[in-house]
Amino acid sequence: MTVQRAAPPVPEGAWFKSSYSSGGGGECVEAATGTEVVYVRDSKNHDGPILALSSKAWTGFVVFTVDRAH
Structure with a gap:
């Protein structure tokens, strides 16, 4: 399978770690x-x-991750 992206969906400065x-x-x-x-x-x-x-989906992922960390 080949995945092609024309442009990033968000500006580079919008990302946070x-x-x-x-x-x-x-x-x-x-x-x-x-x-x-x-x-x-x-x-x-x-x-x-x-x-x-x-x-x-993001909220579910974060809740799952935090619950597993404790």
Whole structure:
């Protein structure tokens, strides 16, 4: 399968790194909010794939992640 992207869905300056990202080279994600979606990408691969999640899906992901961390 080939995935093509004409342009990034959000400006580069809109991305923010997860507060759980330690900067130590582990699993790091960045997110950016759109009008009705939250975009997620690997912070170490800005040209890689971008996931587009509904606000509801993003909220479920965050709640699941926080619950597992405690």
